[in-house]
Amino acid sequence: MVISIHFTTSFSKNFLNIYRHARKHSTFRKKSYNGRAGYQVELGKSPEDLVFLCEIWKVASSDRNCTILADGEEVRADTFDLIVECLRQCLKSSDRSIYCDGQTRDYREHDGAIYFRPGCRFLVFDDFAVNDSGQRWYRFGTVDSEGIFYVDKSAILSTVEQMARQNKCYYCPLLEWKDVERQVFSLPDTIDAEQDSNWIHLTREGRIVGVTRKPSVSARGRADMDTSVTGQYADVARRKADEARNRPSERSGQEESAATLAKSENLDDIIEPVKLTKKTSYQDVGGLKEEIRLLREAVELPLRYPELVQDLGIKPPKGVLLYGPPGCGKTLLAQAVAQEVEATFFSVKGPEFLSPMHGQSEKRLRQLFAQAEKKAPSIIFFDEIDAFAFDRSRATATFEATLVAQFLSLMDGFDRRGQVVVIATTNRLDILDRALLRPGRFDYRIRVRLPELADREQILRLHTTKMPLDEHVQIQELAEKTSGYTGADIAALCAKAALIAVSRALGQDMNRWPAALDKDISSRIRVTTADFTEALQQVVPSVDEREESL
Structure with missing residues (x-):
């Protein structure tokens, strides 16, 4: 998709600023639009063009005489604001698949199963978790009297387009609709569950109404999450269960089964605190004097002097949220306070919990908090918490909303209050779920600004x-x-x-x-x-x- 930005000639300061930016691009030329003389640049999806688009939009977004065209179709400025903001986050992210991988592709696993997922985090159109609700390409079609399912590709494409327009990503330069169309029409025309071992019939009241994947296929989860901590946890738990099942035992079958389940549930050897090898103190943090004072007041005081807090009859904070631009020392602050109070430090990258395998992310969260309480005093540090604790109204799959709800429940359920503290960082405070920001969860919100x-x-x-x-x-x-x-x-x-x-x-x-x-x-x-x-x-x-x- 080609994005064209047309700005009408005027003598305003804003026009001159746009003109200075636009003339640096190779496609800059004089062109009229709707009878108005002006200039235009055309931008594609190359990394250089995306960076240029984000830069020029800082100036052009406030100009009423600026027109945005996506493949010749006009786009509203407020809609394009959301697209550019998403692109900014995508370009800044160390792993672009968190936001958008920039490609539409199909997943063809070794067992022959076909997966369909347009390359945008707002377009979830396939199952990557057992019992996960949402859109499914194989829900669109009809079944004949012999149980053969006929895929309705036109309905699939229409629904994908509707979802893209609702989520304001239809005009994103990274989303190529020709590729989406090609991918849709490469899906199978028919599915015969009797002949294809990847599928089973979906029945309702004894009548075949459709097809669905076998759980053994979709339980593997998303291919791009196979190397995550959650995926490693699932692999270890599955391997332990298999080893215990095949090991001879003198106990009865019922006792062996119970022991296997208990062992597979044990995560003591998987969720371990981080050993901070580099000694970090408050002196290693440049500036941020006020931020350090607030953090010590919220975290260090309750952990270092629990008796004093108890005698005063006050409730120490459960969570501290550090927010502000990236690169300003939020992670360094958390490491410094953990070493100063000699607390057990559990460090979690936010994207590591984003696994659509049904129930595994929530289970790992529960085990993490249980370990933290067991080894108190301790600090649970969530880096980039916005990767999984975003506003539930933006969730595109059931497991995302469930994970946020589980996190809220765990924040409310500390048994050893004051001896377990959650510290989280984000540079996207605007997308966090509002329930996280109320008192009793993240009681302290500390803004880490640019250094003076x-x-x-x-x-x-x-x-x-x-x-x-x-x-x-x-x-x-x-x-x-x-x-x-x-x-x-x-x-x-x-x-x-x-x-x-x-x-x-x-x-x-x-x-x-x-x-x-x-x-x-x-x-x-x-x-x-x-x-x-x-x-x-x-x-x-x-x-x-x-x-x-x-």
Whole structure:
């Protein structure tokens, strides 16, 4: 899908800003639209075009004279706002499949089962979990008197398009409708459950009304989740059950069955606390003085002095939510407080729980909280909690809403209050389920902002402590030049400057670099102001003003 942005010629400041951005693109040209003279750029789905689209939309979205066309069809600005925001998250994500894989494809497993899933997180059109409700391509069709199911491909395509329009993703440049059509029409025309072992008849009141997959096929879950922690847990539990079932025993069959079930339920050797090998203290966190104070008040005080909290008759917080732009030190804060209070630290990446295998994600959550209470005082740290605890009204499958409900229930059900604390981070506070933000769950919400001048100076000093800096390097001047940089950006800046200095010491001809670094070369390396100046041209702020204001 080609996105065209047309803006009418005017003398406004906004027009000039759009013009400066648009002229950098190769497709920029003068073109009239609906009788109005102006300019236009055309953008595809290449990574460069998607980045350019997100950049120019920051300026163009507020211009009333700007028109957006998707393959020639006009798109409303508010609809396109949602598409661009989704694209921004997709581009920033380390794993784009969390948001969108940018492709429409079919899943053909080794057992011959055919899966259909358009490449968008808002279009779930197949079963990747047992008993999961939702749209199914093999629900569209009719059954003849001999039990053969005839697939209605036109109805499938119409429904996919309707879902895409409802979710405002129909005009997304990553979603190619020609590929969706090709994929739909590559589905089988008929399904004979008597001949194909992947299918069984779906009956109602003794009458065949359709077909469905055998549980053994769909229970494997989504192919792109096979390497997740949840998938590993399922594999380990299944292997243990098989080993116990095949092991000879002197006990009765009933006792053996009970022992097998108990052992397969035991996750002590799977859900283990994280051993933080690197010692992290509050001094290692550049700036964030107010954030550290609030976090220590909410977490450290109840864990370090439980008797004092009990004597005062106050209820310590169950959860602390750290939110703000990415790269500002939210994860580092959680690690620092865990080591300072010497609490057992359970670290969980949010996407690891996004497995559609029925009931497995919820079960793992229950076991995680049980382990945390067992090894209290402890901290459960959820990084990128928005990956699974998003607003239930946005859920596209039953298991997603069920997982959020299970998490809410566990937050309410702490038995050892004050000795187990949940810390979570997110840079998308707007999409979290509202029930999470009420008192009694995430009692504390701490916003981690971009570092101020003094904070940036402290961060620079932390990252240059062991560097052989030239005597003319002025840290304070560097701090002034890094306005808008996050802590992660500054760390990358320092690393880049050091690499430039090393490259200069080794020489321009890489083919002549020595096999091993001798002391003479090491002693000559100095990171100069020029190195930082060059690094500033290559390492730019990763957070814009709009993201910081959220």
